[in-house]
Amino acid sequence: MFMGRRSDHTPDELRELLISCGHELIAERGFAKFSAREAARRAGYSVGTIYNVFGGLDSYLIAVNSRTFRHWSEWLEMELAKAPDDTEGRIEALVRAYFGFAEVNRNAWMAIYDHRIDRSIEIAREDEAAREALTGVVDREVAAALGAHDEQEIRRLVRSLIATVHGHCSLWLTGSYALMREEDPAGQALARVYEILRCHDVFPPPDSLPSTQLQKSANE
Amino acid sequence: MFMGRRSDHTPDELRELLISCGHELIAERGFAKFSAREAARRAGYSVGTIYNVFGGLDSYLIAVNSRTFRHWSEWLEMELAKAPDDTEGRIEALVRAYFGFAEVNRNAWMAIYDHRIDRSIEIAREDEAAREALTGVVDREVAAALGAHDEQEIRRLVRSLIATVHGHCSLWLTGSYALMREEDPAGQALARVYEILRCHDVFPPPDSLPSTQLQKSANE
DNA sequence: TTAAAAAATAGACAATGTTCAATTTATGCT
DNA sequence: AGCATAAATTGAACATTGTCTATTTTTTAA
Numbered sequence: 001m002f003m004g005r006r007s008d009h010t011p012d013e014l015r016e017l018l019i020s021c022g023h024e025l026i027a028e029r030g031f032a033k034f035s036a037r038e039a040a041r042r043a044g045y046s047v048g049t050i051y052n053v054f055g056g057l058d059s060y061l062i063a064v065n066s067r068t069f070r071h072w073s074e075w076l077e078m079e080l081a082k083a084p085d086d087t088e089g090r091i092e093a094l095v096r097a098y099f100g101f102a103e104v105n106r107n108a109w110m111a112i113y114d115h116r117i118d119r120s121i122e123i124a125r126e127d128e129a130a131r132e133a134l135t136g137v138v139d140r141e142v143a144a145a146l147g148a149h150d151e152q153e154i155r156r157l158v159r160s161l162i163a164t165v166h167g168h169c170s171l172w173l174t175g176s177y178a179l180m181r182e183e184d185p186a187g188q189a190l191a192r193v194y195e196i197l198r199c200h201d202v203f204p205p206p207d208s209l210p211s212t213q214l215q216k217s218a219n220e
Numbered sequence: 221m222f223m224g225r226r227s228d229h230t231p232d233e234l235r236e237l238l239i240s241c242g243h244e245l246i247a248e249r250g251f252a253k254f255s256a257r258e259a260a261r262r263a264g265y266s267v268g269t270i271y272n273v274f275g276g277l278d279s280y281l282i283a284v285n286s287r288t289f290r291h292w293s294e295w296l297e298m299e300l301a302k303a304p305d306d307t308e309g310r311i312e313a314l315v316r317a318y319f320g321f322a323e324v325n326r327n328a329w330m331a332i333y334d335h336r337i338d339r340s341i342e343i344a345r346e347d348e349a350a351r352e353a354l355t356g357v358v359d360r361e362v363a364a365a366l367g368a369h370d371e372q373e374i375r376r377l378v379r380s381l382i383a384t385v386h387g388h389c390s391l392w393l394t395g396s397y398a399l400m401r402e403e404d405p406a407g408q409a410l411a412r413v414y415e416i417l418r419c420h421d422v423f424p425p426p427d428s429l430p431s432t433q434l435q436k437s438a439n440e
Numbered sequence: 441t442t443a444a445a446a447a448a449t450a451g452a453c454a455a456t457g458t459t460c461a462a463t464t465t466a467t468g469c470t
Numbered sequence: 471a472g473c474a475t476a477a478a479t480t481g482a483a484c485a486t487t488g489t490c491t492a493t494t495t496t497t498t499a500a
Contacts, residue, residue, distance in 0.1 A: 011447095032336065035487065046449050047488080057488065113394055114334070116252065128399075135400060159400045160388065160408040167387020168380065174333060179348075180355065180379045188380040195419040196412055226465075226478075255456065266480055267457080277457070 008044075015053055015063075017043050022064040023108065030107040031114035036060065059124075061115045066127040068108045073133045075101040080141070087145045087202065088194075094141055095165055095193055099186040102169050110173060138162055145202050157200060164196070165189045228264075235273055235283075237263050242284040243328065250327040251334035256280065279344075281335045286347035288328045293353045295321040300361070307365045307422065308414075314361055315385055315413055319406040322389050330393060358382055365422050377420060384416070385409045 009017060022039040029035075036057055037047045054060040076097045083093030102109040117123070135158065142158050143149075168189035171177040177185050229237060242259040249255075256277055257267045274280040296317045303313030322329040337343070355378065362378050363369075388409035391397040397405050 030336075036489095037487070048449060048490090049447080051489075052447070113390070113396070116250075117395060119395070131399065156402060156408065159397070159402050160412055162400075163387040163391050163397070163405070163408070164384045164412060165387070166391060167383040167385070170333070170390060171383050171386060175337060175339070176333070177379070177383070179351065180382075182376060182379050185383070188376065188383070192380055192384060192412075192416055195416050198419060199415040231478095256458095257456070268459085268480060269478080271458075272478070 011053075014045075014049075018045070018050060018053060018060070019063050019067055022060065023067050026064055026111050027105065027108040031111040034111070056121070058115075058118065058121045061111075062117065062121075062123050062127055065108075065112045065115055066130040068105065068112055069130040069134055071105070072101050072109075073130070073137060076134070076137050080137075090141055091145060091193060091197070092190055094138065095190045096186060098165050099169055099172075099189070102173060106173060113170065135159065135162060142197075145197060146200060149200070157196075161193055161196065164192055168192075231273075234263075234265075234269075238265070238270060238273060238280070239283050239287055242280065243287050246284055246331050247325065247328040251331040254331070276341070278335075278338065278341045281331075282337065282341075282343050282347055285328075285332045285335055286343075286350040288325065288332055289350040289354055291325070292321050292329075293350070293357060296354070296357050300357075310361055311365060311413060311417070312410055314358065315410045316406060318385050319389055319392075319409070322393060326393060333390065355379065355382060362417075365417060366420060367422075369420070377416075381413055381416065384412055388412075 018039065021042040022034075022036075025039045025042065026034045036050050040047050040050050043049075050057070050060050054063060076094065079093050079097035079100070080090060083090050138161065139154070139158050142161065143154055146154060146157075168177070168185045171180075172185040182188065238259065241262040242254075242256075245259045245262065246254045256270050260267050260270050263269075270277070270280050274283060296314065299313050299317035299320070300310060303310050358381065359374070359378050362381065363374055366374060366377075388397070388405045391400075392405040402408065
């Protein structure tokens with residue numbers, strides 16, 4: 001029982017439709033050339049509807065980008081399912097899937113970081129969850145790789161690893177990396193991730209790593 | 221001898237003036253709210269002049285961002301001059317200076333990566349140099365830290381280290397890192413840089429690191 | 441059938457990037 | 471000095487955009 005105007009779509013359907021069209025548009029044009037008017041046009045509605053349904057452009061964009069986040073998580077799980085069972089293989093699959101999704105969904109992926117969210121605007125519970133789902137996947141995999149470790153330490157490390165891979169991926173897609181004449185950013189990111197994990201006792205070499213002054217001072 | 225219209229400014233002065241005003245504007249408004257019209261207005265000229273002098277908005281923005289790059293390099297050198305003489309101290313100074321500049325010049329720094337440069341548009345020789353100067357500083361410092369190493373290997377590693385730090389800094393300033401509830405992104409970036417360098421024989425531990433299968437396969 | 445409520449629209453507004461014909465100004469020549 | 475030329479600068483036009491509000495349309499409830 002709802003009191004909508006059109007029988008074309010229920011409120012939920014309309015919401016879904018608008019997000020869907022917005023996502024399609026941002027994927028093909030990129031954030032800079034995205035237009036709310038055009039997105040509404042494609043949905044068969046007018047701009048105002050977006051403001052009615054989402055309350056403002058920012059909230060709309062958050063919804064659109066959250067969809068990308070969901071696709072991203074699914075992509076990661078998909079690739080992880082195909083990955084070999086050893087630690088090394090799963091980590092590689094994870095990093096490569098990160099890059100793979102970003103490459104195939106260039107515009108949508110970049111839009112996530114192009115949209116600067118004002119601290120005043122609050123993000124819907126479910127959209128926040130979509131974002132957290134992604135770090136959740138990495139949390140799980142890294143925890144599996146590290147074995148027995150302090151949970152808080154893993155949390156921080158995971159976020160730092162994400163930032164590491166993100167940096168490589170981001171510079172790659174913006175072309176900054178090409179300017180630096182690096183050919184294989186994904187490979188470099190993976191190499192760094194391995195190195196970092198090795199310093200945290202994953203893949204321990206035959207005789208375990210002695211902890212130097214550095215290792216301690218930097219992490220405290 | 222030139223045939224300009226106004227005696228107010230020579231062509232070079234005008235160029236400088238426009239870049240200066242543009243830089244000021246982008247620093248106070250950020251990339252999204254930047255306006256070429258407003259920049260020209262502040263310089264005492266009209267929009268068309270920007271198109272005359274720079275040929276297009278993209279070229280203008282490249283010039284503006286290149287100024288930020290120059291400030292950035294200078295900032296790094298400034299901080300490095302104050303740094304202690306040991307390897308560890310200089311690396312820390314470098315990473316913290318990277319973050320420090322980005323924090324103080326939030327908008328200008330982010331604008332560098334917000335502006336997506338079409339591959340068709342070519343960047344002036346001197347502007348490309350401004351960008352390379354930055355990686356040059358890091359090249360020098362890391363080379364000093366690593367001592368005897370293959371030059372090409374250092375090149376790649378440096379770019380990867382920059383990407384690593386960039387990732388942390390970028391997620392920090394966009395607020396993504398806050399969403400992840402990490403308090404000290406700079407510290408985390410520094411920790412990762414130390415770990416990575418340690419895997420490349422900087423600060424070698426008493427008994428040198430045995431090279432595992434991982435280290436090799438990831439870097440080739 | 442009709443009144444109220446909700447949804448959707450159209451239109452106004454200020455602003456933007458981009459282009460280009462018209463205008464203004466300095467210069468070099470006579 | 472005066473004039474023609476060439477360069478620099480402008481201003482206005484155009485299509486678009488985000489944002490807001492009064493108005494219209496449609497649905498539901500009475």
